[in-house]
Amino acid sequence: MEDYAAKMQAKSLAELHQYVSGYAQYRDAAVLAALAELRRRGQPAPEEDDLRPGLETAVAQQRTEDDAAEVVRRREAPFDPDTAEGPELFSPGTIVLFSLMFSMLAGGVLLGTNLFRLRRTQALAGLVAFMVGCLLAGGFALRWAAAAANPTALLLVPVVVNVVALAAFFLWFWPRYVGTEPYRSRSWLLPFLLFMAVVLVLRSFLPMLKDERGAPLIPGSAPALPSAAPGPPAAPTKSV
Known part of the structure; x- marks a missing residue:
């Protein structure tokens, strides 16, 4: 008009x-x-x-x-987050990629950032509680696998935790608290650099973590130095 x-x-x-x-x-x-x-x-x-x-x-x-x-x-119309209007959020593809490259913690941090920008405070609290629960369950499962000397379980536990977390991210948190709301795709470069820095720092400090016997807590990080076993002193050799 x-x-x-x-x-x-x-x-x-x-x-x-x-x-x-x-x-x-x-x-x-x-x-x-x-x-x-x-x-x-x-x-x-x-x-x-x-x-x-x-x-x-x-x-x-x-x-x-x-x-x-x-x-x-x-x-x-096909959704294009690069041209859509709305807040800048990390896309589902970015969250999946970070979860696979680093861990479900990285994907959870990105999803939590989205919820924070959308002011979904209760959803953010639920996400944090869910991730803490996943960490505790995964830690108990890893301790059981280590006590049982089950290398297959040691490899499968992190994979299962990641899969369960991703399923919860995109079957519960994203549809319920983000939904079909239009958004602009946020760059993943800065989070990638930050997580890479965290990984490098952890790799530098993990070899220093040892148990009470001097063995590394993380297998393969650094072999423990063998300690000399106590015994009687060697008899002196006589010169001819």
């Missing part, structure tokens, strides 16, 4: 009356704009009282149909 109003301001009186007299040839919104422009110029059209109610009803109905069609178009 505003576009038609601007166009009608540039029309002459004869052109405006042509819109009114030949209203069947033009869009209803254009005819309404012509009527409004004639009234603004102090020369209202005699046909205005007869035409306006029907034109306003037709324009309102057309707007409703256009709005419904736009909703359907947006719903069926």
Whole structure:
């Protein structure tokens, strides 16, 4: 309607009356704009009282149909987070990639950042509690596997924890608290550099962690130095 109003301001009186007299040839919104422009110029059209109610009803109905069609178009259009409007969030693909490259902790941090930006404080608290539960369950499972000397279980426990966490991220947290809300894809470069720095620091300090026997807590990180077993002193050798 505003576009038609601007166009009608540039029309002459004869052109405006042509819109009114030949209203069947033009869009209803254009005819309404012509009527409004004639009234603004102090020369209202005699046909205005007869035409306006029907034109306003037709324009309102057309707007409703256009709005419904736009909703359907947006719903069926492929989602592109690079061109979408809304807050900057880490995409599901980024969260999956970080969970596989580092651990479910990295993916959880990214998802938690999304929830924080969306001000889903209760959901963020639930996510933190879920991740703590996963860590505790994984830690107990690893201790059991280590006590049972089961190398297969030692390898499978982290994988299972990651899979369970990813399933919860995208079957519960994302649909429930992010949903189909439009967003712009946030860059993953800075988080990647931060997590890589954390990994490098951990790799530097893990070999220093040893148990009470001097063996490394992380297998393969650093072999413990053998200690000399106590025994009787060696007998001195006699010179010939």
